Amino acid sequence: MIALSDDCRLAFCVGVGGVGKTTFAAALGLGEALRGKSVLVLTADPARRLADALGIHGLSDQASDVPLPRTSDAGERPEGELHAAMLETKASADEIIRRAAHDEARAQRVLDNRIYQAFSNTLARSHAYAAMERVHEAVHDARYDLVVVDTPPAQSSIEILDAPARLVSFLDQRVVRWFLQASDESPQLRGGAIAQRLLRIVAGESLVSALSEFLSEMAFLREGFSARAKDVRELMRSTSTSFVLVSSADALGLEAATSVAAEVRSRDFELAQVVFNRAFIPEAARLGADPLVYPERLAALAPKLERMRALVSAEEDQKRSNIAAFCDEQGVGAWSLPEARRPLGDPSALAAWMQQARLVSPST
Amino acid sequence: MHAPSGESLTRQVQFFTGKGGVGKSTVLAALATAAARAGKQPLIVELGTHTSSSHLFHSPDVGYQPSEVAPGVHATRVLFEPALVDYITSRLKLRPIATLVAKNSSLRRLFLAAPGVDEIVTLHRVAQLAADQRWGPILVDLESTGHALMFFDLPGVLAVFLRDGPLRQVVDSASKLLADPQRCAIHIVTVPEPLAVNETIHLHAELRKREDLHLGYLFINRVPRAWLDEDENRLVDHELAGASVGQPWAPNLALAQYLAQRRQTSDKCIRGLHHDIDLPTMAFGAQDDGSATIIAGLSDAIERAGFR
Numbered sequence: 001m002i003a004l005s006d007d008c009r010l011a012f013c014v015g016v017g018g019v020g021k022t023t024f025a026a027a028l029g030l031g032e033a034l035r036g037k038s039v040l041v042l043t044a045d046p047a048r049r050l051a052d053a054l055g056i057h058g059l060s061d062q063a064s065d066v067p068l069p070r071t072s073d074a075g076e077r078p079e080g081e082l083h084a085a086m087l088e089t090k091a092s093a094d095e096i097i098r099r100a101a102h103d104e105a106r107a108q109r110v111l112d113n114r115i116y117q118a119f120s121n122t123l124a125r126s127h128a129y130a131a132m133e134r135v136h137e138a139v140h141d142a143r144y145d146l147v148v149v150d151t152p153p154a155q156s157s158i159e160i161l162d163a164p165a166r167l168v169s170f171l172d173q174r175v176v177r178w179f180l181q182a183s184d185e186s187p188q189l190r191g192g193a194i195a196q197r198l199l200r201i202v203a204g205e206s207l208v209s210a211l212s213e214f215l216s217e218m219a220f221l222r223e224g225f226s227a228r229a230k231d232v233r234e235l236m237r238s239t240s241t242s243f244v245l246v247s248s249a250d251a252l253g254l255e256a257a258t259s260v261a262a263e264v265r266s267r268d269f270e271l272a273q274v275v276f277n278r279a280f281i282p283e284a285a286r287l288g289a290d291p292l293v294y295p296e297r298l299a300a301l302a303p304k305l306e307r308m309r310a311l312v313s314a315e316e317d318q319k320r321s322n323i324a325a326f327c328d329e330q331g332v333g334a335w336s337l338p339e340a341r342r343p344l345g346d347p348s349a350l351a352a353w354m355q356q357a358r359l360v361s362p363s364t
Numbered sequence: 365m366h367a368p369s370g371e372s373l374t375r376q377v378q379f380f381t382g383k384g385g386v387g388k389s390t391v392l393a394a395l396a397t398a399a400a401r402a403g404k405q406p407l408i409v410e411l412g413t414h415t416s417s418s419h420l421f422h423s424p425d426v427g428y429q430p431s432e433v434a435p436g437v438h439a440t441r442v443l444f445e446p447a448l449v450d451y452i453t454s455r456l457k458l459r460p461i462a463t464l465v466a467k468n469s470s471l472r473r474l475f476l477a478a479p480g481v482d483e484i485v486t487l488h489r490v491a492q493l494a495a496d497q498r499w500g501p502i503l504v505d506l507e508s509t510g511h512a513l514m515f516f517d518l519p520g521v522l523a524v525f526l527r528d529g530p531l532r533q534v535v536d537s538a539s540k541l542l543a544d545p546q547r548c549a550i551h552i553v554t555v556p557e558p559l560a561v562n563e564t565i566h567l568h569a570e571l572r573k574r575e576d577l578h579l580g581y582l583f584i585n586r587v588p589r590a591w592l593d594e595d596e597n598r599l600v601d602h603e604l605a606g607a608s609v610g611q612p613w614a615p616n617l618a619l620a621q622y623l624a625q626r627r628q629t630s631d632k633c634i635r636g637l638h639h640d641i642d643l644p645t646m647a648f649g650a651q652d653d654g655s656a657t658i659i660a661g662l663s664d665a666i667e668r669a670g671f672r
Contacts, residue, residue: 017384017508018560049559118521125479127514152510170477195470202455202465204529248385255419283622286615294613298603301596305616308591312619341625343558 002273002335002357004032004146008242010139010235011148011272014161014264015246016256020277024246024337025150026053026084027350032146033068033080034351040083040138043150044131044160050084050150055346059084061091061134069348082347083144085134092130093120100221110221115214127152128163136228139235161267164233171226242272249279249319249336254326261330271332275357276323279336282356284316327362334360372549372580372644376500377490377541381512382553383563387585389416391553391648392503393437394662399501400436401663407499408439411486411507415441420659430499440493447485448475450492455530483518484531487538494541509567516542516550516574542577549580554637556587556630565640584634584647588626597624 004011013025022043029041040063043050051059054066063083094111101107110116119126131149138147151160200208235241243264247257257274264271287309294302327334336358344350372378373395380388389410396406407430408417415426423433428447430440445466452462465471475481493502506512519539526532541548550571554564564582571577592600600620608614638645648662 019385049563052559052562114524118524119479125477125482129479166473166477170473195465195468198456198465198468199471199474202452202530204526204531206527206529207531252390252416252419281619281622283615283619287619288612288615292613292616297607298599298613301592301599301620304591304596305613305620308619308623309616312623341622 002028002031002275002354003035004028004242004244004272007240008272009146009240010135010238011146011242011244012161012236012269013148013150013244013246015260016253017152019246019248019253020337021246022049022150023053023344023350024244024275024277025148026050027344027354028244029084029146029148030054030066030068030082030347030350031354032148033082034078036079037145038081038083038143039146039148040085040141040144041148041150042085042087042134042138044087044127044134044152050086053344053350054082054084056084059086061085061088061095066347069351085138087127087131087134089127089130090120092134093126096130096133096225097221100224106220110217113214113217115210116217125163128160129167131160132163132167132232133228136232136235161236161263161269164229164236167229168226168233171222171229237268239270241270243269244273244275245271246275246277249276249322251318251322254322257326258329274326274330274332274334275337276319276334276360277337278339279319279323280316280338280358281312282338282341284312287313289313323360324363327360331362333362336360372551372578373501375545375547375549375580377494377502377504377548378580379504379506379512379548379550380553381506381550381567382508382583383555383560383567384508386553386555386560388553389420389505390659391583391585391662392505393417393420394659394666395501396437396503397434397659397663398666400434404436404501405499406437407493407502408433408437409490409493409502409504410439410441411505412442415439416505438499442486442489444482444485447489448481451485451488451534454488454492480518480522483515484522484534486515487518488534491534491537491541494547509563513567513570516571516577539576545578549578551580551583552641552643553583553585555585556633556637558629558633561633561636564637568641568643579643582637582641582643582645584637584645586650587634587647588623588630588650590627591623592620597621600624 011028013021013028015021025041025043029039033039041050041054043059051057056064056066058064063085066082066084068078068080068082093116097110097116098107101110120130131151135147135149138144196208245257245261245264247253247260253276257276261271261274291306291309294305298305323334323336337353338356340349340353342349344353378395380392382388392408393416396408399406410417410426417433417439418424418426421433421437421439423439424431426433426439426441428441428443430438433439449459449462449466452465453459456462456465466475490502490504493499506515519535519542522531522535523539526535552564552568552571554560568579568582571579597620600617604614604617604621608617634647646666648665
């Protein structure tokens with residue numbers, strides 16, 4: 001059974017798009033809830049699939065309760081809890097501003113700022129910052145023992161991983177200060193003033209002015225934001241945080257998995273589990289290696305059945321050897337999950353699917 | 365299925381989006397191969413750190429400068445740093461100074477942290493490549509649904525507070541390119557699976573709302589094969605419910621039943637796509653694992669469909 005360590009408090013599911021990452025995040029959260037934890041699954045994916053996988057209607061920035069399936073025939077309910085929420089960048093960002101401002105008028109000035117409005121609703125980086133804040137808040141929420149984060153596809157999932165570090169670096173340094181008080185007089189700020197003048201040339205007067213105005217409105221947020229970004233960055237490296245790589249098992253999927261694994265490791269994050277989705281068809285497990293003799297009534301069908309068997313067996317072998325090669329190369333074990341016969345659309349189906357996971361160990 | 369005229373595929377700049385993992389890059393590679401065979405100068409544009417085309421074509425890693433990945437097919441990757449230097453150079457006219465600006469530690473932190481900088485430099489780079497008449501078609505491998513929508517929204521988002529200045533020029537020329545039905549088309553790639561179909565219908569509806577965008581094709585990739593006809597499928601079901609239970613060939617029948625269900629799901633998905641999306645469609649069968657075969661198969665299919 002695929003499970004996180006008992007002391008795991010935060011798990012990031014990473015991987016390229018279309019490999020079933022959201023479905024897997026839902027199943028992983030469910031599995032941990034069935035083991036007795038109180039779990040929040042947080043999807044940062046702009047496309048809304050988590051609700052579909054869990055069989056609930058509509059998902060918002062506020063966590064929804066997901067009913068757990070009964071664990072025994074006697075109808076016993078498990079002790080854990082499962083909650084799900086979807087990151088809405090604008091809602092999360094507005095909430096952050098209100099919380100940090102401690103003052104309605106001050107909050108409103110930021111919320112009314114046109115740069116804030118333009119960026120809080122769109123753009124990958126805004127999304128990454130809001131996700132980071134939401135993760136921070138969820139991890140410190142006493143209602144949850146574990147937070148499972150479903151990151152958006154590829155490029156943007158790296159964006160999320162880097163968001164805290166980028167923000168800390170930006171907010172901690174002189175950059176913001178020379179926007180607020182650029183002056184040629186202080187030698188400390190002279191470099192900044194020159195940089196700002198260059199920025200005016202490459203980005204334009206109107207943007208730099210708007211940005212200065214925005215940053216001064218935001219000034220009161222800076223400390224809190226920076227402190228939380230630092231917290232999240234530390235949290236991501238903590239031993240109670242796990243990264244779970246989800247991949248497909250075909251050749252292109254393997255290439256992508258190798259590159260995502262390298263991205264995770266290069267940031268000193270711990271790759272706790274690797275999961276290959278759609279790695280096999282359960283029906284193929286009982287296929288023989290050799291052609292069969294069929295009864296007369298199936299004679300017309302026999303050649304087609306044999307072609308199907310040969311093709312599917314070859315595909316299964318290929319995926320198996322792809323996964324084995326990945327495990328050997330990376331020196332890690334991995335889980336294989338089957339292709340689901342029907343779309344997984346409720347907790348019972350998710351749990352049954354997870355039961356079919358097979359462990360693949362590296363050969364050395 | 366609409367008769368593919370191939371018209372939108374002859375425009376100079378082609379954007380491709382769709383749910384992750386549907387084989388966007390493979391379709392793009394196939395189109396580029398078909399274009400090269402027809403004597404054109406296709407350029408594949410990839411965004412970000414991950415490159416698919418070098419894997420697909422078994423070529424060395426694709427970098428910022430276009431390189432030939434297969435006969436007549438070039439590819440480039442929009443890497444943030446060089447694209448940023450290119451943008452700054454276009455404003456300052458002096459590359460050494462642009463490099464200094466890009467390397468200035470305060471500005472660097474700003475560029476790495478500020479939302480929208482990636483999108484701006486990407487738009488600038490695409491416009492720059494489009495201005496270079498050497499390339500056509502330019503095939504841009506966008507990210508999946510949500511981020512592609514953000515990308516297309518950027519010019520509108522920025523126009524709100526950029527009244528003038530160099531960034532406004534980038535935004536204006538990008539908007540002009542995106543809105544030009546003679547030069548630009550946006551294609552959607554999907555697979556006939558329920559989750560992908562739901563997302564594709566949503567994506568299509570969202571793109572339709574943006575009236576200045578011009579949609580091209582819907583590519584349906586990895587359509588599973590129909591192995592058996594209806595009578596044969598009925599025989600399989602009948603055998604599995606009775607005479608063949610426990611027989612050595614029963615697993616093969618169970619597999620046939622499974623593959624038939626997969627095909628049924630796919631048929632239903634394709635009907636749903638046709639119902640909700642009125643774009644000309646091109647469908648490709650599932651191919652064996654092996655990128656060279658896939659690209660060759662797809663580009664043959666594209667040529668048969670009349671795209672020259």
